[in-house]
Amino acid sequence: MSAGRTSEELWTEAQRHLVGGVNSPVRAYRAVGGTPPFIADAEGAVMRSVDGRRYVDFIGSFGPLVLGHSHPAVVEAVREAAARGTSFAAPHEGEVELARTVKELVPGIEKIRFVNSGTEATQSAIRLARGCTGRDLVLKFEGCYHGHVDALLVEAGSGLATFGIASSAGIPAATARDTIVLPLDDEDALEQAFRRHGGHLAAAIIEPLPANNGLLVQRPEYLERLRRLCTENGALLILDEVLSGFRVPGVTIGAGLGIEPDLYTLGKVIGGGLPVGAYGGPARWMDRLSPLGPVYQAGTLSGNPLAVAAGLATLRELRANDGWARMDALGAFLDQELGPVLEASAHPYRLVRCGSIFWLAYGDDELPRRTDGFHPNTAEIFGLLHRELLERGYMLAPSAYEVGFLSLAHDEDALTGFAGAVGEALEEVPAP
Numbered sequence: 230m231s232a233g234r235t236s237e238e239l240w241t242e243a244q245r246h247l248v249g250g251v252n253s254p255v256r257a258y259r260a261v262g263g264t265p266p267f268i269a270d271a272e273g274a275v276m277r278s279v280d281g282r283r284y285v286d287f288i289g290s291f292g293p294l295v296l297g298h299s300h301p302a303v304v305e306a307v308r309e310a311a312a313r314g315t316s317f318a319a320p321h322e323g324e325v326e327l328a329r330t331v332k333e334l335v336p337g338i339e340k341i342r343f344v345n346s347g348t349e350a351t352q353s354a355i356r357l358a359r360g361c362t363g364r365d366l367v368l369k370f371e372g373c374y375h376g377h378v379d380a381l382l383v384e385a386g387s388g389l390a391t392f393g394i395a396s397s398a399g400i401p402a403a404t405a406r407d408t409i410v411l412p413l414d415d416e417d418a419l420e421q422a423f424r425r426h427g428g429h430l431a432a433a434i435i436e437p438l439p440a441n442n443g444l445l446v447q448r449p450e451y452l453e454r455l456r457r458l459c460t461e462n463g464a465l466l467i468l469d470e471v472l473s474g475f476r477v478p479g480v481t482i483g484a485g486l487g488i489e490p491d492l493y494t495l496g497k498v499i500g501g502g503l504p505v506g507a508y509g510g511p512a513r514w515m516d517r518l519s520p521l522g523p524v525y526q527a528g529t530l531s532g533n534p535l536a537v538a539a540g541l542a543t544l545r546e547l548r549a550n551d552g553w554a555r556m557d558a559l560g561a562f563l564d565q566e567l568g569p570v571l572e573a574s575a576h577p578y579r580l581v582r583c584g585s586i587f588w589l590a591y592g593d594d595e596l597p598r599r600t601d602g603f604h605p606n607t608a609e610i611f612g613l614l615h616r617e618l619l620e621r622g623y624m625l626a627p628s629a630y631e632v633g634f635l636s637l638a639h640d641e642d643a644l645t646g647f648a649g650a651v652g653e654a655l656e657e658v659p660a661p
């Protein structure tokens with residue numbers, strides 16, 4: 230443990246043992262500069278660093294912590310589960326309960342398979358779609374992140390509806406070529422892609438609320454068109470709601486808009502802060518999985534009793550406390566507090582929000598719905614704002630393009646304080 234060491238000291242040592250000092254790249258603060266605070270403990274809406282500093286946290290572990298940190302019901306559920314056994318690699322009641330609960334909340338899911346991360350969920354859903362259709366091609370959208378799956382770490386090639394190129398080293402060109410990448414928010418590009426490739430497409434995968442490159446709220450008609458084209462062409466529609474699921478009005482964007490996918494991918498909230506992902510949909514697709522069908526997918530720790538206990542406790546608390554309505558009300562309070570502060574600022578920031586997910590959009594133009602709508606100063610200005618907010622005890626994710634997360638532990642005082650701090654911070658940020 231830290232034995233009284235500071236974040237600076239730990240950061241120096243971390244870089245000797247961990248690649249870039251971290252286990253997931255954004256945590257290294259490369260996009261905002263400075264030393265990442267090392268967290269000693271966290272409770273409710275607050276994280277405390279080893280340096281004794283206190284931060285109101287708007288990262289929420291990048292989404293899972295809808296109840297805030299160390300919620301007593303979650304801690305107790307994990308403690309009880311651990312006392313009964315940390316892993317069985319055999320069926321147990323908790324995984325059945327979590328599956329039933331997710332099904333009750335998300336219409337259209339008849340069968341579920343739990344895995345250990347969102348990445349595993351999307352990777353497995355793609356394999357299942359290929360297995361169900363006997364086709365190889367996958368369609369994805371620029372700016373949507375689906376975890377570090379080879380087939381999905383792909384950028385658009387030149388021109389519309391062309392085959393993708395890998396966006397990470399280590400991805401075979403042949404894998405990237407099986408992925409077609411389209412810009413978001415463009416019905417013509419969709420129609421053209423389906424005309425050219427529709428008969429070979431296994432699946433289209435989309436974040437229906439793209440939230441990994443800013444918060445790019447999509448037009449419902451666009452998502453409906455995608456649903457229709459998938460149906461007409463025999464391709465499966467995968468709604469990746471790993472991030473948006475259980476954080477938006479309607480529980481999922483799909484359910485809220487009445488757009489039923491062939492497969493959902495889920496994660497984050499359903500693990501309550503422990504490692505869980507899931508994919509699910511109608512039995513006619515899901516039953517193609519092993520042991521019933523020919524598509525293989527397995528996991529030593531899948532359905533882990535601690536993880537499902539944390540997820541169940543989280544969903545039970547949300548349901549029992551009218552969680553989705555309360556989060557939306559908190560979000561509306563944030564709009565009310567932060568909106569005028571941003572308007573009064575010399576910087577052209579606007580608040581974009583859906584349920585408990587928010588983003589500070591930089592620029593005067595129409596709110597972006599695709600990744601080419603970003604102002605060129607977005608990252609630079611955010612880096613300065615981020616530093617000023619940290620100084621004032623408010624922690625946003627260390628990148629201009631990551632969203633913020635509210636939890637039921639954020640009370641009105643925390644949000645009023647945040648709005649005030651943003652106002653002060655923006656005064657310290659020079660205009661570009």
Ligand SMILES: Cc1ncc(COP(=O)(O)O)c(C=O)c1O
Nearest residue numbers: 346347348374375376469471472
């Ligand atoms: C929409 C979406 N899909 C998939 C993933 C990957 O999940 P994980 O990081 O648990 O592998 C993420 C992670 O942020 C995500 O936001």
